[in-house]
Amino acid sequence: MAEFSWDIRSPLDRTLVTGPYGARGEAGLSLTEIRNFDLVQAMARRGKAAEMAAAAKARFGVAAPETPKAVGNADATLIWSGPDQFFVLSKGGRHGIEALASVFAGSASLSDQSHARALISVSGQRVRAMLAKLSSIDLHPDVFAVGSAAATSMDHTSVTLWRGGDRGGQAVFNLLVFSTFAESLWHTILDSAAEYGVTIGHSEELA
Amino acid sequence: MKYSIFSLARAALSGHKNWQRTWRDASPKDRYDVVIIGGGGHGLATAWFLASEFGIRNVAVLEKGWIGSGNAGRNTTIIRSNYGLPGNTGFYELSMKLWERMEQDLNYNSMVSQRGVINLYHSDAQRDAYARRGNTMRINGIDAELLDLAAVRKMMPFLNFDNARFPVQGGLLQRRGGTARHDAVVWGYAHAASALGVDIIQNCEVTGFTRDTNGKVTGVDTSRGRIGAGKVGMAVAGFSSRVAAMAGLRLPIESHVLQAFVSEAIKPLLPNVMTFGAGHFYVSQSDKGGLVFGGDIDGYNSYAQRGNLPVMEDVCEGGMALIPMIGRVRLLRQWGGIMDMSMDGTPIIDKSPVEGLYLNAGWCYGGFKATPGSGLVFAHLIARDEAHKEAARFRLDRFQRGAMIDEKGQGAQPNLH
Amino acid sequence: MRIVCPFCGERELGEFTYLGDAKPRRPAADAGEEAVYDYVYLRDNIAGPMSEHWYHGGGCRAWLKVTRNTLTHEISAVVPAAGAGAAKVDA
Ligand SMILES: Cc1cc2nc3c(=O)[nH]c(=O)nc-3n(C[C@H](O)[C@H](O)[C@H](O)COP(=O)(O)OP(=O)(O)OC[C@H]3O[C@@H](n4cnc5c(N)ncnc54)[C@H](O)[C@@H]3O)c2cc1C
Ligand SMILES: [Zn+2]
Numbered sequence A: 001m002a003e004f005s006w007d008i009r010s011p012l013d014r015t016l017v018t019g020p021y022g023a024r025g026e027a028g029l030s031l032t033e034i035r036n037f038d039l040v041q042a043m044a045r046r047g048k049a050a051e052m053a054a055a056a057k058a059r060f061g062v063a064a065p066e067t068p069k070a071v072g073n074a075d076a077t078l079i080w081s082g083p084d085q086f087f088v089l090s091k092g093g094r095h096g097i098e099a100l101a102s103v104f105a106g107s108a109s110l111s112d113q114s115h116a117r118a119l120i121s122v123s124g125q126r127v128r129a130m131l132a133k134l135s136s137i138d139l140h141p142d143v144f145a146v147g148s149a150a151a152t153s154m155d156h157t158s159v160t161l162w163r164g165g166d167r168g169g170q171a172v173f174n175l176l177v178f179s180t181f182a183e184s185l186w187h188t189i190l191d192s193a194a195e196y197g198v199t200i201g202h203s204e205e206l207a
Numbered sequence B: 001m002k003y004s005i006f007s008l009a010r011a012a013l014s015g016h017k018n019w020q021r022t023w024r025d026a027s028p029k030d031r032y033d034v035v036i037i038g039g040g041g042h043g044l045a046t047a048w049f050l051a052s053e054f055g056i057r058n059v060a061v062l063e064k065g066w067i068g069s070g071n072a073g074r075n076t077t078i079i080r081s082n083y084g085l086p087g088n089t090g091f092y093e094l095s096m097k098l099w100e101r102m103e104q105d106l107n108y109n110s111m112v113s114q115r116g117v118i119n120l121y122h123s124d125a126q127r128d129a130y131a132r133r134g135n136t137m138r139i140n141g142i143d144a145e146l147l148d149l150a151a152v153r154k155m156m157p158f159l160n161f162d163n164a165r166f167p168v169q170g171g172l173l174q175r176r177g178g179t180a181r182h183d184a185v186v187w188g189y190a191h192a193a194s195a196l197g198v199d200i201i202q203n204c205e206v207t208g209f210t211r212d213t214n215g216k217v218t219g220v221d222t223s224r225g226r227i228g229a230g231k232v233g234m235a236v237a238g239f240s241s242r243v244a245a246m247a248g249l250r251l252p253i254e255s256h257v258l259q260a261f262v263s264e265a266i267k268p269l270l271p272n273v274m275t276f277g278a279g280h281f282y283v284s285q286s287d288k289g290g291l292v293f294g295g296d297i298d299g300y301n302s303y304a305q306r307g308n309l310p311v312m313e314d315v316c317e318g319g320m321a322l323i324p325m326i327g328r329v330r331l332l333r334q335w336g337g338i339m340d341m342s343m344d345g346t347p348i349i350d351k352s353p354v355e356g357l358y359l360n361a362g363w364c365y366g367g368f369k370a371t372p373g374s375g376l377v378f379a380h381l382i383a384r385d386e387a388h389k390e391a392a393r394f395r396l397d398r399f400q401r402g403a404m405i406d407e408k409g410q411g412a413q414p415n416l417h
Numbered sequence C: 001m002r003i004v005c006p007f008c009g010e011r012e013l014g015e016f017t018y019l020g021d022a023k024p025r026r027p028a029a030d031a032g033e034e035a036v037y038d039y040v041y042l043r044d045n046i047a048g049p050m051s052e053h054w055y056h057g058g059g060c061r062a063w064l065k066v067t068r069n070t071l072t073h074e075i076s077a078v079v080p081a082a083g084a085g086a087a088k089v090d091a
Helices: A049-060 A097-101 A127-132 A179-196 B005-013 B041-053 B088-106 B124-139 B149-155 B182-195 B237-245 B309-322 B324-328 B371-384 C033-041
Strands: A019-021 A029-034 A038-044 A070-073 A076-082 A085-090 A108-112 A117-123 A149-154 A157-167 A170-178 A198-203 B031-037 B059-062 B117-121 B145-148 B170-174 B199-201 B206-211 B217-222 B225-234 B253-265 B273-275 B282-285 B290-301 B331-342 B348-351 B357-361 C002-005 C009-012 C017-021 C049-055 C063-069 C075-080
Touching (some): A029 A179, A038 A097, A049 A076, A070 A157, A076 A149, A076 A157, A097 A108, A127 A170, A127 A179, A170 A179, A179 A198, B031 B041, B031 B217, B041 B059, B059 B225, B088 B182, B117 B124, B117 B149, B124 B145, B145 B149, B149 B170, B206 B225, B225 B371, B237 B253, B237 B357, B253 B309, B290 B309, B290 C049, C002 C063, C002 C075
Parallel strands (some): B059 B199
Antiparallel strands (some): A029 A117, A070 A076, A076 A085, A149 A157, B117 B170, B206 B217, B217 B225, B253 B331, B282 B290, B348 B357, C002 C009, C017 C049, C063 C075
8 A cells, every 4th residue: 555644734835935025114014824733623512511611621720712702821722713612722732632532522522623724823013904904803902802702704714813912012813714715815914914014924833 | 659760850850848758657547457566677568568469458557666666777787598498598589589679669769789798607617518508599599609718808808817816718608698778678668558558657556456255356456546457467576475475475486685886987898798707797888888787696685675795895806806907997886676586596477376366576686688578478478368388387386396497506595596 | 784693793794694584494204295395485575574594604603593674684683593502502
């Protein structure tokens, strides 16, 4: 039998060009793809939402979000993705699907989304102006504070959006998008961001 | 009065002050042989054919607003006969032939313009489907040409050929297709029917049916009083379910909103009517220069005659994908009409289960092109009590018998037709 | 038209997909052809407030039951449809 070897690479591998993009001068925003993460989606079994929540609390020390929020501890972020379901975002296999299987056995169905999504992080002075062209959600700090999340669409593409902790005094917005749609959304984001000037990069660090 | 070069000259000599009204605005009489509900294109055409072809002249057309205030005056005026299924093919070609002689028949300039309708294709599979449809048309004696990329490029060099997500590969062209001026079609039928004695009664809303002890319809109750009728035909498009409900009927129809858009006027650009094959966008250019375009129905039940922004966005995206330069043209107006979406996307022209009541409904977003054909076959049905041969498949019971005519192959989900 | 999703909050229409009238119930397997014909093909096609199913596919992917006036597009109520959110509603 033939041996297959899989070359794991980011869905944005061919598209992402690091460095400056768009308007010259001081960049209005930075656009960073986060690579090599573990992403598991947990969905409560029928009538088992409370059990799933209890299991999450025991594992992570925080209650899984029941409304559109992102919560977390030092090494995992739990992001609401719909009624009675959430994502577990982490690194290094500690909270990957194998590790979580026994935690949620009986209370939730798990599916590994690690390679099914791309994770894009945007921040900077003009980040809200740029996102306003793509999203119909009100991202004003009074309404969309740190830890707010939304299952929504940008440019007809389903995304999971949440606001991470501020970095250097600037708001950070994270976007999970289906891998196969990532290139398309990436181009849309670049079009939207070009006028503000962008610094493009990728990173292995979760924001 | 009769319109001709002489009547025009005569009127010009008197400073255009002596034109008579195109048609007579009548008041209801007590009784008619036939009452038609709905003063859109179909209702008026039916009345004219009853009077001119079948010798039934004691006819009234009852319209709740003004004639042409419904879909007849809201559509994007495309006429074509490029259908592929038995039932549709013959009927729409009958209608196309009637368009070709309409202006002589009615003595009215309805501005029929056979500028051609081209459906663009963007994949091999779509080309094959269009080739098949084109062949079906030709076997049935209807003109159709499959154009390759070079021919399309020559015809419309301004399309996005080089940088498109779904590159144009060619198109199916029906040269005899085109447009007609929708209001003029309404006025033309009103003009010709009125001249033969048909009463056209506006601001007359039908609110119920009168029935005899056997349940047979004997007339209608209206906002202008009770009117007796030997037979009643309904041609009320988006209101079909509501009027049918007055006779206790439920129909295989949902009412949905379809929007249309007009841009500011630009110099002559589009030579024909064009449909995008990789999204919902179709466009033609009016004689005034505006681009008249539209796309898909909004997708939810509606009687509101106005739509929402997602479809507007979708249509504009389709337009930009196909003709990037229209991004510089401003949109002037936008509106909606109520579509009688049937469960297979095909009309119903049939006797109803209630004696004396005849149905003409389910036109979806494509009933303008059907206007003359619909008038003829519906008049035939009412006058003779039997279906015209080109409309024999448009039966109400076809859903029960499994004889749907589903051109798009979508099944019983009207917002997908 | 904007729909207030009970899970996500107020969202633009483009995130939702329409199914239609929420009233028809699938007939029992032995109900007979007439009942199936009625269920599949006939519609009340209400002009006025109507209870209908919408899907928040561009958001939380929950099915919703929306009460909407088809004459004005005014929405008076939105609740999760049966089965939306495994724990919240009886299926
Ligand atoms: C935006 C748009 C674009 C379209 N584009 C095309 C196209 O390009 N090509 C094409 O072939 N078709 C097109 N159509 C479809 C086409 O316009 C319709 O299928 C066709 O006009 C329907 O027939 P009608 O003219 O008789 O309808 P209508 O003009 O709607 O006539 C029905 C009449 O019945 C009246 N009525 C309703 N209830 C009552 C009552 N109780 N009592 C008395 N009167 C009543 C209404 O007021 C109305 O005037 C389009 C439609 C729309 C809305
Ligand atoms: Zn939602």
